[in-house]
Amino acid sequence: MNDYEQDNAPPTGDSSRDALPPVTQHARQYETVRNAHETELIEDYVELIGDLIRHRGEARATDLASRMGVRQATVSKMVRRLNELGLVKSQPYRSLFLTEAGQSMAENSRARHDIVLQFLRALGVRDSTARIDAEGMEHHVSDETLAIMQRFIEENAK
Amino acid sequence: MNDYEQDNAPPTGDSSRDALPPVTQHARQYETVRNAHETELIEDYVELIGDLIRHRGEARATDLASRMGVRQATVSKMVRRLNELGLVKSQPYRSLFLTEAGQSMAENSRARHDIVLQFLRALGVRDSTARIDAEGMEHHVSDETLAIMQRFIEENAK
DNA sequence: TATAAAATATAGCAAAAGCTAACTAATTAC
């Protein structure tokens, strides 16, 4: 039997992970992850630029590079992309600014990030671990799950 | 002030996300995420091959392609990589097998995946959403957090 | 069993994100 045809197979009634999901749904899961990966880096940069402006007054390429753990050349290239995407406004050799769109992306990312981080802490994860996990998980948490995390935080607040 | 120097700055005493983490730690967070991305796809393939063998008796490239939502050529190329990495044993035009190493990676991934999925469900996330989120989150959850999730599942089992 | 269909492989292209090296601009220090 071909795997394509399995989509027509009757549901097994088994709700655990033990059964493979129908092909179409399975593929959609991986597609969602791939899509997230495409926007992930963009969001991380925009979020970081926002944070730098917020906390340090300005966002310099050098600081982006050292905080991201990459070379300046990499940042330069990325900033050009962010410009093209209309997320960042910049002039050569000057520090960076977010456009309206960039600003709202930054706020959105920061909010998600905060919720995930607080959720992990509320769950009992150590701060340094929580920060690392949050950075990775942030982009893979659906709105539905995020709302549930939010509720969890409120219920478990001291 | 240069951002590099900020590493020597005294901690603000503010444990919320409101403060930027020290530069070195911040960079390590992003590095961890980048590293996860490198192994992520590999693990997904190996895990899926394991699942296919388990549930369908064999793993064919076509089925990998349809379930991953990519083209067969992409799978072919990936399988060559998995071979080089010593995770998969395969002969041209034949179905795929996992090596010892591949098998243990598959088991490990499946275990992680299961815990994350069950955790999300225990938290109250709908099944279809939980599956999507788990697929993305799986690779970004530390052992520490995983253990906590495990405990949470046990405590909240009916 | 010969042929059509399905599965797999290979070649070659593209985009993304990293790198180094070499160059230019801005800032700081003297």
Next chain:
DNA sequence: GTAATTAGTTAGCTTTTGCTATATTTTATA
């Protein structure tokens, strides 16, 4: 105010993971 240092840019390379198109092999069918 010039020289040295720091910051930013650009060009060109590499790896990874997609893709299409084409060739080859295996399997199924008439």
